[in-house]
Amino acid sequence: MNHLVLEVRPPESQHYVSWGERLETVARFNQPDEVHALCEKAYSLGARAVLAVFDDTIREALAAFQRWRDMEVWAVLPNMFAFIRDLTDRGLIGAARARFMRLTPPQMARTAFRAMLDLGSIRRQDLAVGTMLVCEMELAALRSLRVTRLFLHPQVTEVALAGGAPAVFMALAAASERLGIDSGLVTHNPLRAATVLGADQRRFAAIVSPCNPKGYKMFPNRESCERMFSSDPARFFASEVTAGGTVAPEAALAYVRALGLAGAVLNFRTVEAAFRTNAASCSSP
Amino acid sequence: MTDTRPLRAAVIGAGRMGMIHGHLLSIYPETEVVGFVDLNTRLRDHLASQGLRAPFYPSVEALFTADTPEAVFVCTPTHTHLSVVRECLSRRVHLFIEKPLATTRTDAETILRLATEAQVIHAAGYVYAHLPIVQAAHDLLRNGILGEVLRFTAHAYVSEVFGPKRGWFFQREQAGGGVVANMASHLLFILGWFFGPIRKVVATTRSHASTVDDSAQALLTFASGVTGLLDTSWSMPGAQMLDYGLTIDGRRGTLVLCRDRILLHLLAPAPGHEAGWSQIHASDLPADTTFDVSPHIGGEAFYRQLHSFVQACQSGTLPFCSLQEACNTQRMIEAIYASAASGAPVEVS
Numbered sequence: 001m002n003h004l005v006l007e008v009r010p011p012e013s014q015h016y017v018s019w020g021e022r023l024e025t026v027a028r029f030n031q032p033d034e035v036h037a038l039c040e041k042a043y044s045l046g047a048r049a050v051l052a053v054f055d056d057t058i059r060e061a062l063a064a065f066q067r068w069r070d071m072e073v074w075a076v077l078p079n080m081f082a083f084i085r086d087l088t089d090r091g092l093i094g095a096a097r098a099r100f101m102r103l104t105p106p107q108m109a110r111t112a113f114r115a116m117l118d119l120g121s122i123r124r125q126d127l128a129v130g131t132m133l134v135c136e137m138e139l140a141a142l143r144s145l146r147v148t149r150l151f152l153h154p155q156v157t158e159v160a161l162a163g164g165a166p167a168v169f170m171a172l173a174a175a176s177e178r179l180g181i182d183s184g185l186v187t188h189n190p191l192r193a194a195t196v197l198g199a200d201q202r203r204f205a206a207i208v209s210p211c212n213p214k215g216y217k218m219f220p221n222r223e224s225c226e227r228m229f230s231s232d233p234a235r236f237f238a239s240e241v242t243a244g245g246t247v248a249p250e251a252a253l254a255y256v257r258a259l260g261l262a263g264a265v266l267n268f269r270t271v272e273a274a275f276r277t278n279a280a281s282c283s284s285p
Numbered sequence: 286m287t288d289t290r291p292l293r294a295a296v297i298g299a300g301r302m303g304m305i306h307g308h309l310l311s312i313y314p315e316t317e318v319v320g321f322v323d324l325n326t327r328l329r330d331h332l333a334s335q336g337l338r339a340p341f342y343p344s345v346e347a348l349f350t351a352d353t354p355e356a357v358f359v360c361t362p363t364h365t366h367l368s369v370v371r372e373c374l375s376r377r378v379h380l381f382i383e384k385p386l387a388t389t390r391t392d393a394e395t396i397l398r399l400a401t402e403a404q405v406i407h408a409a410g411y412v413y414a415h416l417p418i419v420q421a422a423h424d425l426l427r428n429g430i431l432g433e434v435l436r437f438t439a440h441a442y443v444s445e446v447f448g449p450k451r452g453w454f455f456q457r458e459q460a461g462g463g464v465v466a467n468m469a470s471h472l473l474f475i476l477g478w479f480f481g482p483i484r485k486v487v488a489t490t491r492s493h494a495s496t497v498d499d500s501a502q503a504l505l506t507f508a509s510g511v512t513g514l515l516d517t518s519w520s521m522p523g524a525q526m527l528d529y530g531l532t533i534d535g536r537r538g539t540l541v542l543c544r545d546r547i548l549l550h551l552l553a554p555a556p557g558h559e560a561g562w563s564q565i566h567a568s569d570l571p572a573d574t575t576f577d578v579s580p581h582i583g584g585e586a587f588y589r590q591l592h593s594f595v596q597a598c599q600s601g602t603l604p605f606c607s608l609q610e611a612c613n614t615q616r617m618i619e620a621i622y623a624s625a626a627s628g629a630p631v632e633v634s
Contacts, residue, residue: 012444012525013581015544019440019530026523081525081581085445088452124330154580162308162578163336188577192312216568219585220575243568244545 003263005074005208005237006042006271008035008062009053013081014267029268035061038268041275043069051186051208051265053079053153054142063144072148074206076186077135080155099137107140128167131156132175149182149206150175157185161192166200173203184208189219190228190236204235208265211238212247213255226259233260242270249274291317292379292595295354297345297369298361299323299332302383302410305578306358307337309591312576316595319354322347345372354378356406356598363466364459367392374403379598383410385470385618386611388461393615397608408594408604409611411474413529415586415593417570419475422531422542426479430555431535434480437513441472441529442521446494455495463497465490466618469517472529476515477613478605479533480507486620487630494520503621526582 011029016022028034035058039050049072050065052058062073086095103111114133115122121129131152139147152160152172160168169185176183184206187193194201201207211229215222217240229236241252241264249270256264266274294310296303299321310318318339321332329341342348356379359369366387370380380400386409387393400407413419426434445468446455453459460467477483488503500518513533531542538551547565554560573592574585590606597604616633624631 010525012523015526016528017543017546019442019528022528023523085525088445088450088454089448124334125327126330127334129334155582158578158580159304159308159335162312162576164311165334165336167334188580192576212568214568215572217577217580218572219577221572244566246566246568 003049003237004042004045004047005049005051005263005265006039006047007051007239007265007267008038008058010055010058010079010081013053030057032057032061032064036065038271039065039069039071042266042271043071045266045271045274045278047266047271048072049074049148051151052076054138055079055082059142059145066146073142073145074149074151074184075139075142075145075147076151076153078131078138078153078156080153083134096134096137099134099141102141103137104140104143111137111140127156127160127165128171131168132171135172136175147181149184150179151184151186151206151208154186154188157187158189161187161189161196164196166196169197169204170200173200182206186239188217191220191224194228201235206237206262207235208237208239210240211236211256211259211261211264212241212243212252214243214247216240216243216246229259229261234262236261237263237265239265241266242273245269245273249277291315292356292598293317293319293352293354294356294358295320295322295348295352296358296360297322297348297373298359298383299325299328299341300360303358303360304332304335304337305587306360306381306591307332307339308335308578309576309587310358311337312578313588313591313595314575315599316591319352320348345369349373349376356381356594359383362453362459363461364388364453367396370396370399374399374405377403377405379406379594380608381408381410381594382608382611384474384611384614385461385466386608386615388458388466390612390615390619393608393612397612400608406594406597406601406603407608408590408597408606409474409608409614410590411471411606411611411614412583412586412590413471413527414475414478414606415589416567416584417573417589418545418547418565418567419542421565421570422540422547423479425540425547425549426533430538430549430551430558431533431540432537434509434511434533434535437476437480437511437531437533439472439476439513439515439529439531441469441515441517441527443468443519443524443527444522445519446499447520448494450495455497457497460497462618462622463490463492463495463499464517464519465498465501465503465621468519468527469501469515470614470618471527472515472517472531473617474606474611474614475531476505476507476513477617478610480509480511482508482613483617483620483633484508485630485632486617486624488621488624490622490625498622498625501621501625503624505617
């Protein structure tokens with residue numbers, strides 16, 4: 001397999017078996033050092049990229065980690081959960097203003113200029129224009145990181161795919177091309193993405209979708225997804241590889257490898273399980 | 286007889302839930318969106334930018350003047366549900382109503398009566414009940430895996446309210462309450478579906494961040510004899526999405542319902558299950574969904590919820606998530622608030 005990718009998301013935005021596990025994990029990964037340590041474990045397993053939804057802790061940890069290690073950051077923008085929370089707390093203008101105020105003066109000027117050019121679309125609450133404006137502000141706040149790929153947050157992606165609205169994806173691809181970096185998709189619906197994007201799917205260097213031997217979260221079904229993956233395996237990265245922790249990491253990765261996909265995206269549980277297995281095999285006589 | 290023409294549906298209320306339902310109706314193979322209705326006509330362009338280009342109407346009257354949908358999805362603020370339903374049911378149109386059904390039990394029961402008299406199919410939007418793992422837990426209980434069910438403990442927590450909030454969702458008169466009506470009601474619906482009609486409630490609620498209830502504890506007694514505790518808060522740190530859990534004790538064992546799995550402990554073997562601990566993970570259940578509109582919140586449950594409603598409309602048989610079941614939830618909500626206000630147990634008739 002070419003690539004292993006670590007997935008990091010704010011721990012508050014993930015699901016847990018129990019409330020106790022949630023609190024323990026959230027408290028742990030609110031420490032940048034813990035995120036840093038997770039990155040180090042993933043690096044030791046061979047991961048050379050981090051697919052990240054950002055909060056302050058993750059941004060700080062990845063900035064520190066990139067000083068030590070050659071690890072790409074694949075940014076998933078915007079952080080929709082934080083944005084929706086801001087929307088209910090501050091309204092649309094307040095949510096945008098909060099992101100604007102995090103920018104440096106030159107970034108503010110650039111963002112304001114772009115917003116002026118798109119004023120009509122912003123007033124109409126155009127999905128593509130609004131999403132990209134928020135994305136670009138959040139990306140500007142990642143200036144301390146070396147970001148090599150841009151992805152849209154799945155909450156936006158799936159809605160735009162359902163509506164058959166390619167404009168937001170084209171806007172992402174165009175923004176990435178302007179920045180000289182790649183764009184990608186994170187989706188549970190890769191077949192729908194192919195239908196909506198058509199030949200333009202080639203503009204997305206990486207498509208991250210569930211892939212596991214149980215067909216878990218593979219929509220509409222495992223067979224169709226695998227047929228799609230096999231048509232262009234170098235573009236696809238497997239997520240949900242352990243099917244919610246029910247397949248052992250080694251078996252999960254062997255499965256992805258057999259399909260010839262470009263790589264696999266591993267969450268913190270899979271990385272830690274694989275790291276423990278590796279550590280045990282290293283220490284056994 | 287089964288009717289397999291696409292169900293022609295309109296969405297009334299183009300806020301967040303209206304948009305989700307609009308997308309699902311667009312992607313589902315057996316439905317067709319024939320219109321959106323919202324007082325805020327500026328949403329027309331916003332919907333169009335998402336690919337939702339069905340005709341947009343400023344009122345229910347305008348919708349029905351221009352078209353004849355077979356079903357409507359009522360996604361307006363809760364306090365408007367009754368008036369919207371009244372207006373819609375001047376024609377024969379199937380009803381899907383977002384949760385909670387109404388701001389009061391009386392309004393909810395009026396909605397149920399109107400829908401029943403109109404002889405239409407009806408359903409309520411308690412989406413989590415459509416998660417395959419929740420349905421698996423329901424099936425296990427119905428098949429008597431635990432024997433006589435005795436008691437339960439349940440929680441529903443989310444990190445949402447840590448100070449004053451704006452919008453109708455946080456106004457008691459418009460939303461019908463706070464965390465109990467709008468978040469815990471998902472779990473109350475599941476409890477009612479599992480254990481039957483509610484009989485008695487003792488509860489306390491507190492408003493410590495917003496002007497509505499931000500947390501609550503309730504001791505619920507069902508007519509079936511099952512009793513249990515519900516603890517809920519939308520001011521708990523650590524959970525951007527609703528975190529719920531349910532532990533059910535019966536004479537033959539214990540069932541723990543988590544987000545993506547069931548943990549089962551049986552005192553003796555049962556058909557298909559060993560004694561002791563076992564686990565059923567969501568990935569072990571049959572997959573029957575073709576599109577995931579919201580991977581992190583609700584997941585395939587949204588698609589399954591629509592599937593259940595469409596099947597009901599086609600077959601003429603009410604779904605399990607009918608307004609009748611939603612009225613049981615509304616009785617629990619109202620009883621929790623009544624008990625909290627009076628400081629006394631509330632018997633539910």
